[in-house]
Amino acid sequence: MALADQELENTLSMAKRLNEDGFALYHHFQRTGDLRDITESTEVLRKSLELTPEGHADLPIRLDDLGHALYLRFHHTGDVNNLTEGISAQRKAVEVTPDGDIEMPVRFSNLGASLESLFERTGALQHLNEAIINQRNAVELTPKDHRDAPTFLSNLGEFLQSLFKRTGDLQDLTEAISIHRKAVELTPDDDPDMSIWLNGLGSSMESLYERTGDLQDLIEATSIRRRALELTPDGHPALPTRLNNLAISLEYLHYGTEDLKYLTEAVSMQRRAVDLTPDGHAKMPIWLNSLGSFLESHFHITGDLNVLTEAISIQRRAVKLTPHGHAQLPTRFSNLGASLQSLFELSGDLQNLTEAILMHRRAVELTPDGHAAMPSYLNSLGFSLELLFKRTGGHHTRTEAISNYKASATYPSGPPYTRLQAAKNWVQILNRSSSPPPADILTAFDTTIYLITLTATLEQTLERRYTQLQDSSGLPLQAASAALALGRVDKALEWLEQGRCLVWGQLTNLRRPLDDLRHHNSDLAGRFTEVSKRLEAAGTSTGTKSRDDISASEKTSLAEKARENLNLSREWDDLLVEIRAIPGFETFLKPLPCNTLLKNLPESGYVVVINIDERRCDAIVLVAGQDQPMHIPLPDFSLERCEQYRKDLGAQLQSYSLRDRGREIVLESEEGDGKRGIRSVHFRGKRGETVIQSILGGLWKAVVKPILQRLEVSKIDRPCPVQVPLTRIWWCPAGPLSFLPLHAAGIYTATSSESVLDYAVSSYTPTVAALIDRVKKGHSIDKTISGLFMTSQPNAVGASSIPGTTKEIHSIYELAKKGGIRVEKLEGSETTATNCLDTMMAFSSVHLACHASQNNQNPLGSRFLFHNGSLDLSSILQRNLKNADLAFLSACQTSTGAQKLPDEAVHLAAGMLAAGYRRVVATMWSIGDRHAPDVAVDFYQYLLDQRDPAGKVGFDGRKSAYALQQSVEQLRLRLIDNTDQSLLAWIPYVHFGY
Structure with missing residues (x-):
């Protein structure tokens, strides 16, 4: 053997041994977290790489090993030079790996992880976008049954969640959740990596809670993170991370439930995370920042000044330990500012407020344009400035506070709920300034009403939309009041129309007839109709099981469904833009202006x-x-x-x-x-x-x-x-x-x-637009469905007997038959939800004489009770009763509404209008079984008496309001006096619609 060949062999042998030694140190660090191990590992791996010639078969793996070791050292020390050196090595590893190599997915994944860490450090979006591209490559090249598939999926889920936090695009988060669920589903329960995948899923579910406010998302996130912690043994390097993550969920759970035990547990866990982390560790500022926030929250519950002082001290340390240019520095400035503001509100020391404002300014200044957190920082700065204005009376301070509220509310990205909070602050500071309010309050309320619509969008179920709207209830009324004070009656009317009955308005838009559009562009009309139908079905669906009762695969399926619904909503918005670009359709489905109303x-x-x-x-x-x-x-x-x-x-x-x-x-x-x-x-x-x-x-x-x-x-x-x-x-x-x-x-x-x-x-109408919609529908009834369908339930499940219902429908049945009206009745066990809905489809009018139950927490759960089972509003809404005319709801409290949502008309009467009925007779509270049959018979007798002698088929529903008044007058005559007993007997009956 030639001397040169022998030297090369020795060099390659040395390189191999060094690589093995470095890899062993790398694994030892993963078990112990000892910085000396990973430092020595990177040094040894560098030497191994230096001894490996270009073109050698082992070059890709040695480049990748060094890159990953440097990645781990960065996470321990925070030295960004380690990370950039590692990324350089990993890029080259990808470049020199032959196509089709079985290690290529690993190379893509490792490079993606390092790039995502660089994004977390610098906030530069291009690093995250490149990380996602590499991670998608890893996922696409890996079979689903491969042992690494869960790893690559979980990493991709984390990167997409980071993208959501940066841009606020909910589509990224729904994809992240779906991917995380797949990673968990593909992993056996006893797999040592299960805690990693659970941690990622819990984090994404918590982000979903932050965006939607749905407590069920948070409860699931907390449960998942608790399980991840339980699977993490003492001494594991990831233990502080798991403690921190669960503590964050517990703090949120405290706010969601107002139960102090969750916050107390969060503080305890976070102290343990800090204690387990050595000084100098890169993650120490993260743990300190969280602990400071938890203590500040604890102060707001207890009022203990010592707790707040400790929180501020810890947050100052977190800021000090965070390197200049770090992407999380704005968050830490903002949190410190919030605590200093709390100290000012307690002590009155203006110096604390001045420093708080400085911290909030720094957060805003350091946040890149387009960042989803910017509205929160602007709103916090505005609030601190408003406090300063209240203390000092400086006009320029008030002007700056208003400017920040406005910038937050009108920011092009970020959670709509956060921007809505800023809009509320904006209108409140303007409202307090004078009476009447200044003219620029009209712009503020315009923004507020618009943001209300963004908090309850079509990808959510109706139930979730109602929950979202509770926090903004009353704002449209405030807006109208301000407009009226300024002499803008037109604006007041438009805001009341746009901001009230929002959910029913959305449902009406999904069912809007498209004859004009179909004439102009039948393909576009067809696509819009199809997407609308699918969105409506998704929105009116309700889950039958709690999340604790469904399997992992069912949860994955639900996550996929959430993604599909969001994509449908985006497609619907895109189609709207396309339609509105057509001349003559510029205002298609936009809120009606005053002159159109x-x-x-x-x-x-x-x-x-x-x-x-x-x-x-x-x-x-x-x-x-x-x-x-x-x-x-x-x-x-x-x-x-x-x-x-x-x-x-x-x-x-x-x-x-x-x-x-x-x-x-x-x-x-x-x-x-x-x-x-x-x-x-x-x-x-x-x-x-x-x-x-x-x-x-x-x-x-x-x-x-x-x-x-x-x-x-x-x-x-x-x-x-x-x-x-x-x-x-x-x-x-x-x-x-x-x-x-x-x-x-x-x-x-x-x-x-x-x-x-x-x-x-x-008569009553939920909105002017709802009445107009019924006027446009006209009153001609298809002869094939004209007629009356009735059902009575004298013995409904879970309710007392109501014998008067049998008398009621028998009397109406005989009256209708005698009058030549097509009529059908169902009684007792004959009535099921399915055959009732089928029969409602076949008749223009329906008379329901039964018990009813209003569900204020979930309006879609409001229902009519039958002998066996019930018919809920969700099921009715899923049938588009486009030929429906008149519904008489001879049951209790069918138009009562919910106190938390007085302007959303969450009652059965409005639901029947939304389902397609042009007019509805309902009740504001309980009605008497003794009087109900007489009221109903008198009602239908009037309609029969008022029929056109030319022989039109069926009833003329347009006269139903007169019929109800006539029947109520007859009842009043029978009651004789005006005692409460008499008043309460007839007042409940109300008429809705045209």
Whole structure:
């Protein structure tokens, strides 16, 4: 053998031994976390690489080994030079690895991990994008049953989650969750790497909670992270990370549940994470930052100054240990600023607030444009500046606070909820400045109303959208109040339309007829219709199991479904842009402006929108043929008075001993004899009035009568002949006023009365747009479905017997048959949810005489109770009842609504309108089983009597409001007096729609 060959062999042999030694030290470090091991490992691996010639078969693996060792050393020391050197080696490893090499996926994955770490250090988005490309390559080149598949999937999930945190694009997060679930699903429970995959999944679920606020996401994240910690043995280098991650979830859980035990546990875990981490470790600032935040949260619960002082001290240390240019430095400045602000609010020391503002400024200055966290930093800076303005009164400080709130609210990226919080602060600081508010508050409220719509978007289920809207309830009313104060009646009306009944409006848009678009572009109309149908089905679906009861594969399937729904929502938005680019379709599905609302009103009558806010109460009246809405201030009414009426009414109803007798609630005084009927409790208002009489009288004097007088509506003497029609009014009340019976407002004494019934026939509509939509649908009924379907449930599961329902539908059945109406009835066990829905599809009108249950927490769970099972609103909404006309809901509380969402009309009556019915008869509270059959028979008798003699098929639903008023009048005549017993018997009946 030649000397040169011998030297080369010796060199290669040395390189191999060095590589093996370096690799052994690398693995020893992974077990011990001893910095000396990984430092020596990198030195030995460098020497091995130096001895390996270009083109050698082992060159790729030695490059990759050195790169990964440097990656691990960086995570221990934070020295970015290690990371950049490692990335250089890993790039070359990928370049020199032959195509098809079985190690190529590993090389891609290792390079991706190093690039993602460089992004975390520098915040440079290009590093993260390159990391994701490399990691996708690793996943695509790896069979699903390969042992490394979970590793590559988990890494990709983490990178996508990092991208979501940077850009705020929810699509990245939903993909991350789906990928993490696949990694867990592919891994046996006893696999030592399971804790890693669980940690990634828990982190992504926590990010989803941060974005959506859904507590179930957080509960699952906490459970997953707890399991990951349990699988991590003492002494493992990853133990502090697992402790930190679970502690973060526990802090969030504390805020979500208001249970202090979670925060206490979080503090304890985080202290342990800090104690387990040696000084100088790169992750020490992370653990300190978390601990400081937890302690600050603990201070807000306990008020202990020592806790806050410790939090600030720890956060100062975290900032000091964070290298200049680190991507997480803005977060640490912001957290320190929040704690210093808390100290100012406790101590009043202006120096603390001045430093807090400085910290918040630094956070904003160091955050790159487009970062999803920017709105949060801007909002925090604005709030600190507002505190300074309140303390010093400096006008420029207030101006700067407003500027930061505005910048946060209008920022092009970031969570909509965060931006909405800034918008709230923006309008509040402007509202407090003067009365009337400054004109620029209109811009602030425009932004606020828009952001409300972004918090409850189509990819979410209806149930989730309702939850999101609870925090913004009342904002559209505040906006309208400000607009009215500035003389902008048109703007007030538009905001009330855009910000109220948002969910039903979305559902209506998904079902919008597309005849004009189909004529112009049938393919585009077809695609839009298909996507709309799929979105509607996704939104109205509800889960039947809790997350604890479903398997890992089912959870993976749900994650995939969430991704699909988000993609559908994006596709729907893209199609909207495409449609609106067509000349003549620029306003397609956009909120209706005031002038459009005025063009499509009912031909006669008045639409009365009533807004109520703590500053003022006003009516906005719309009349067909007029080009401007009419503004009627109601200075004698107030939000405080309205709330008191609502509470008094609720207390009066509940002050009785409630006992269910079918649809009738037996109302007894404390000394009640238990006999069937409604007995008055003799609470008295002013001048000897009962509470009910006082409420109705107050509504009459302060709200309804001033409106009738301004409209010059005349009273018609009783008895009113049929041929003298009363004026038609559609009431559209906002806020807590929607719980009060405007249709019955009046003065009621023992012997006489004057009320709105003497002047007008009342209906309700959730929004003006909802009424317009029903006007546009017309009133012609297909002969093949014209007719009446009825069902009665005298014995529903879980409810008391209601014998009056049998009498009710038999009487109506005979009446309809005699009148030549196509009619069908189902009773008792004949009625199931499926055959009821099928029959509703086949008839234009439906009469449901049964128990009903309203679910305020989940409106889609509101349902009609049958002999066996029930029919919930979700199932009804999934049927597009496009030929439906009239629904009579002869059941209790079918238009009651939810106090947390007074402007979302979350009741069965609105749900039936959303399902397609043009008009609905419903009840505001419980109705009497003794009176219900008579009311229903009188109702249908009126409709039969008013049929066109030319022989039109079926009922004329347009006369249903008159029919209800006539039947209620008949009931009042039978009741004779105006006691609470009598008033409570007829007031519940209400009419919705056209």
